Amino acid sequence: MVQTCIVHLVRHSLNFCSWKDRKAVAGDLSRIYGAATADLAAAELDDFEEKWAGKYASIAPAWRRAWQEMIPCFGFDSAIRKIIYTTNAIESLNRVIRKSIKTRGSFTKDEAATKLIYLAIRKFEKDGRNVREWFAARNQFAIMFGERFDA
Incomplete structure (x- = not known):
């Protein structure tokens, strides 16, 4: 999609x-x-x-x-439409992930890269830069894409 x-x-x-x-x-x-x-x-x-x-x-x-x-x-429901109306939030999160990976250079295992990405996303969420209405949209994503969504 x-x-x-x-x-x-x-x-x-x-x-x-x-x-x-x-x-x-x-x-x-x-x-x-x-x-x-x-x-x-x-x-x-x-x-x-x-x-x-x-x-x-x-x-x-x-x-x-x-x-x-x-x-x-x-x-999608209106809560999700507010999230995907623009890609700015997605682009911002991608920038944070790229920045965290770029400083490391290489990884010994896939788990190390996964952990770094997970920590970057957690820090992004805690810094308050997350998108309004994200929690309602996240719940709907979990229902719609249950097989692909890991809450």
Whole structure:
């Protein structure tokens, strides 16, 4: 399952807009990714294209090209959607893990690397940089991906 960063998609879309239209376009785009289901989002995308195709013809096709990577979030509850709305939290955690591994160089066993990654994640969680609503989302991830999720 691949989920694209909606924030990056919105930013990409706003690059095609003039400054005076950015707020209106962003508001109309928020109706797409804020929709309750993928079908409603597709209808909002059609409405967006109908409204803005004359002035900004390249925005809707960009969303359609990324549609398969954008719609997985509609299969999740709102608590999880808040987490995967943007990849910034994921990128931040990946940075912490890379930083902890980079300083070590090499490992004698796989268990040593696993332990270091585990400790980096624990420190990341305790430093208060974790994402709001993470605990509710984590519980839903445990239910949905029980075979892959180890609480």
